Amino acid sequence: MKLIIDAMSGDNAPEAIVSGCVMAAREFGQEYILVGKEDTIRGLLEQEKAADLPISVYHADDVIDMHDDPATAVRRKKNASMSVALRLLRDGEGDAMVSAGNTGAMLSGATLVVKRVKGIRRAALPPMLPCKNGHVLLVDAGANTECTPEYLLQFAYMGSFYMEKVMGIKSPRVGLVNNGAEDTKGDPLRKEAYQLLKEAGDAGRIHFVGNVEGSDVPKGVCDVAVTDGFTGNVMLKTVEGVASFLMGEIKNLFLTNTRTKLAYLLVKPAMGGLKKLLSTSEVGGAPFLGISKPVFKAHGSSDARAIRSAVKQAMDFVNADVVGEIERNIDHMTL
Amino acid sequence: MKLIIDAMSGDNAPEAIVSGCVMAAREFGQEYILVGKEDTIRGLLEQEKAADLPISVYHADDVIDMHDDPATAVRRKKNASMSVALRLLRDGEGDAMVSAGNTGAMLSGATLVVKRVKGIRRAALPPMLPCKNGHVLLVDAGANTECTPEYLLQFAYMGSFYMEKVMGIKSPRVGLVNNGAEDTKGDPLRKEAYQLLKEAGDAGRIHFVGNVEGSDVPKGVCDVAVTDGFTGNVMLKTVEGVASFLMGEIKNLFLTNTRTKLAYLLVKPAMGGLKKLLSTSEVGGAPFLGISKPVFKAHGSSDARAIRSAVKQAMDFVNADVVGEIERNIDHMTL
Structure with a gap:
């Protein structure tokens, strides 16, 4: 499994995100793509002595923050780490996307870029x-x-x-x-x-x-x-x-x-x-339900441990094939 | 001031209601009408050695309980203590009405019998x-x-x-x-x-x-x-x-x-x-706001002390002339 992680979003980004990703890689194996400022991320990975881990870096220049308008952020900031991460997911470069960023921007971005399951009227983010x-x-x-x-x-x-x-x-x-x-x-x-x-x-x-x-x-x-x-x-x-x-x-x-x-x-x-x-850091985050591929929201205030938990939950979300289950039942779910 | 008290409604009626009314009479003075089964109430007043207090009894045969349909209870059970108490209030026999009974029945009963302040669209019961x-x-x-x-x-x-x-x-x-x-x-x-x-x-x-x-x-x-x-x-x-x-x-x-x-x-x-x-027993109850005369709801589970508190709050409600204040400001409150 390959997880796409927005390294630049969240109160403690990028340090806590990179560190949480390293924790997850050591504990759970799997492959990871950290999306964001390449130099910064590589520097943090070096500090973490993570050169041997299956973590790659995908460069993205910009960042969506809490002041960006949720409805338009992903569309306007095409080179933001969140926008790039969502496009990588859409294009099949990974199995799930995790971000601790602006919730509203993630929801509208996921809906816009990754799209909802056909028949699902609105995606939800249930805590x-x-x-x-x-x-x-x-x-x-x-x-x-x-x-x-x-x-x-x-x-x-x-x-x-x-x-x-x-x-x-x-x-x-x-x-x-x-x-x-x-x-x-x-x-x-x-x-x-x-x-x-x-x-x-x-x-x-x-x-x-x-x-x-x-x-x-x-x-x-x-x-x-x-x-x-x-x-x-x-x-x-x-x-x-x-x-x-x-x-x-x-x-x-x-x-x-x-x-x-x-x-x-x-x-x-x-x-x-x-x-x-x-x-909330024990639970880690929440899935967007209704999006056609697994998108997982980590808490904005996540520390490294909470990011590790969110990554684990995103893996469980992929393994459980909730998206497939929604698709198979969509006829019962629409009027 | 004269308070009309529904003696028969509430989890601990009539004992706690009569006892709370006696406490209030001893502590705050004022006059009281206890509405309900006359023999029972007089018996309780005797037990409380309250013969010298300014408490009168007004007979009512029936009781509205938690199983009665709130929308129709007061209309259907015309001889219930709550219905009689509301009519006494309407007819100017007292300054406020207090009951620990069925909340919905009180709201529709107060609206039906005592009526809302002219211009007020809905009465509210704010805790x-x-x-x-x-x-x-x-x-x-x-x-x-x-x-x-x-x-x-x-x-x-x-x-x-x-x-x-x-x-x-x-x-x-x-x-x-x-x-x-x-x-x-x-x-x-x-x-x-x-x-x-x-x-x-x-x-x-x-x-x-x-x-x-x-x-x-x-x-x-x-x-x-x-x-x-x-x-x-x-x-x-x-x-x-x-x-x-x-x-x-x-x-x-x-x-x-x-x-x-x-x-x-x-x-x-x-x-x-x-x-x-x-x-909640320290606070005692809540007023119906928007009814044209003071109607006060005591908690259903009120003990004597909570009834005393509710009676005190009803007195404060009368003294503060909240109904008058609403009437004087109604032009600003309507579209």
Whole structure:
């Protein structure tokens, strides 16, 4: 397998990207193309003493950053590392593309250059949220502000394939995020989507568990939480905000007095587990679902270890052939 | 002031309601009408040795419970305590009505019997969420699944009046919940609402601080978070779910080993503050904003102390004359 890696995008690029790629090459083998400023990358590879590893460098002059307009960045900056990496993927020079860059630019770039699977209306970028006893895939969580019932049906299928084939969850439970559990709940979008998901569930194609409320998702009642990108974005950010607020309050609580400070010292080793649970760097990133070849988004703030995790997940994504599974089922996923 | 209290609705009715009313009467004075089964209520008042308090009883045979259809309950069960209490309020027999009953039935009942302020399109029931350094009013959080930009404008004004006049927050900061902070973000509803809120802010009528993300709300960046009832419901439930999930994880963390169990004993007294912060019984309930007379919802699970808090808040709601403030500003609130 050959992975195409955008070496220049992300908060810690290019150092963390090159270093993470070297970690992955040492740990998992496979071949890699690092795309970006050739001299810089070669210098970093030398520092990493990585001359013997199967890593090649493909030069690209420019970089897309967080200030570039997502909708037009890849089209305007043709020589940016992200744009070049996407074209290499399109042209079959590698099996998957990984970038820690501007999410919106990646989404529109992947759609423009690599294209969606035929029949897929919108690509989605679903993050994994921590929940009781595991993780839940939130699809969509921001890419698509306005959705039709058909988009939600496609998100349900794609999320289900991903959780089954990449995350190894047998018959993933798919829930529709709604303002109540009863099957008559919701706005017209939810009501129509409910019917489509129910039909897909009744036909045995997905494991639909019905409507789920915001409070149910952290309880782990479903493996895939389906929603429009507006609501998904608000949910995702609310989870982050509440977790950060509560962790801050707990920290303050430990600073109350000498007794609580002592308590903190006693509980500190166990706190690592909670931090790990809430940390995104353990999960590494998220796939673009619906693009015709594997494109994987690493977190913008990724350090080398997170890049290594993202590369590993991209490999799993390729091996699981999620794209093929979407293509084989596309007739059930379109109205 | 005279408060009309639905004595029969809520998980702990009638005992907790009568007891909470007695607590309020002893602490705050004022007059009360308890509405419900006369014999039962009089028996409870005797137990509470409340014969000398200014509490009268108004008989009502029936009760609306959680299984009644919210849309039709008050119309169908004319002799239910909630229905009778709402009619007493309409007819000027008291200054405010408090119930811990079926929220949906209260909303449609209040709209049907007491009516909305002329010009107000939808009443809202905004809960208070804990956030850094205080609370934020989330309006709307479930009553109105589908909203127009005008509804959101009205929610912003009503929420702002409530936070200023009842909660004593000078020039409350109003934020529009959106999928990004930039002023071009959102679906058409958000984009149009943004313009309306901006105009109201520019005119100095509300203190509009722009778009806020789900992660900003727990940080306390605004005092009033404006959203449609669908998104608000998902947000509110997500906050509850994440808080409950994290508190569970922290509890597990303290059970890890002997050291962490010892840590728990040391930190336990300080934990009370955090629990209080997350507890709803300290806040007591929420007002229906937009109804032409003060109607106040106590939590369904209210104990006597929570009922006392809800009664106190209802008094503050009357004294602050939020309904009058809405009436005086209605021209700015309608398109």
